[in-house]
Amino acid sequence: MxxxxxxxxxxxxxxxxxxxxxxxxxxxxxxxxxxxxxxxxxxxxxxxxxxxxxxxxxxxxxxxxxxxxxxxxxxxxxxxxxxxxxxxxxxxxxxxxxxxxxxxxxxxxxxxxxxxxxxxxxxxxxxxxxxxxxxxxxxxxTIQSEFAKSRRVKKTDRLDGDIVVNNLNFNYGYGARTLKNVNFRIDKGSKVAIIGMSGSGKTTLAKLLVGFLESDDKDSILINGYDINSIERNALRHHICYVSQDDFVLSETICENLVLGSGKEITLKELRSACKIADLDSYIMTLPMQYDTLLSENGGLLSGGQRQRLAIARAILSPAKVLVFDESTSNLDVLTEQKVLDRLLKLETKTIIFIAHRLNITKKMDRVIALEHGSVAEDGSPSELLAHKGLYSSFLGI
CATH class of the missing domain: 1.20.1560.10 (ABC transporter type 1, transmembrane domain)
Known part of the structure; x- marks a missing residue:
């Protein structure tokens, strides 16, 4: 028995x-x-x-x-x-x-x-x-929650400052290093593009900035002087909003999707203002229920480009001071992408970081950081990098 x-x-x-x-x-x-x-x-x-x-x-x-x-x-x-x-x-x-x-x-x-x-x-x-x-x-x-670790910085207002990356190294498990001795500084309110070939570590870097991944190196990422590993994760994501290429859409109304993560009451005027920046308002106003239109599972009512624009509008409505866009306009046509980009660059109170493959995005940025094989190959303004005739110029085919 x-x-x-x-x-x-x-x-x-x-x-x-x-x-x-x-x-x-x-x-x-x-x-x-x-x-x-x-x-x-x-x-x-x-x-x-x-x-x-x-x-x-x-x-x-x-x-x-x-x-x-x-x-x-x-x-x-x-x-x-x-x-x-x-x-x-x-x-x-x-x-x-x-x-x-x-x-x-x-x-x-x-x-x-x-x-x-x-x-x-x-x-x-x-x-x-x-x-x-x-x-x-x-x-x-048995997997430890990211919120289980005690972190001393819990208030978002202490993070409003520059982002500094010092000798950042990172690898997944026991694999080869994805990022090697990465160094750069992003000033508060600046507009920066991070470019590089596939596999150069762009998305890994973006996820490190928002705390989805964590480096073992102390003081490798500083936000307003605070080590990112000492910042409580909710506070960090209140300050930095990450928008991926395939962002998530709930089976709820457009309005409920837009205010997701805003943390405060949003007026219709604010909703429409954010959607105008993302070039989505005109489409929403043609729908019978407008902002109260119920979306099907994973936003089936919207096209790929419209879902991306909804995600951009949602990020604008969030309280985050830093917006990280990881190929978030890849499904947009060139004209729409330029319109959205021009409007985003006018947001003076926001620090904006673009992870981009389309290099036309980079021409209007304050700075361009070019990654190659996990390291910073070039860092400067678009005009400086063009004059340097290096990696950035080769990407543009010049």
Missing amino acids: VTLLLQSRVINQEVMESDAVLGSTIIESLSGIETIKSLRSEERLYEKAKKEFHSFLLKKINYDKLDYIQQSLKAVVKQVLNLIVLSVGAFLVINKSMTVGELFTFTMLLTYFMGPLESIVSLQPKLQQAKVANNRLDEVN
């Missing part, structure tokens, strides 16, 4: 893991169904899901077999116990050591005793499942 219990626990663990893998494959396939269809890979993904389902089914059958064996053994033990009690009782009645009434009474009491005992024993599979599920949950809970 003990061996069965141990086997059952192991197989139950395998069933849960196999179920999770199967569910992940199905969700992944449905999420990328357009790409799968365009690459004619339906059959391959179907076979993968079929193989994982078959594996899950075999493990589930093995688990159910063990469960049925356990239930059968319990039933056999119960019946054998009843048979022993009746046999001994009948023997005592024949020898006149017990009356028939006493035998019936004892049998009834035994039934009342065995019922709850059987219920307790039947809890064993459920308790075992709960224990396995709890162990899997612990695998997640």
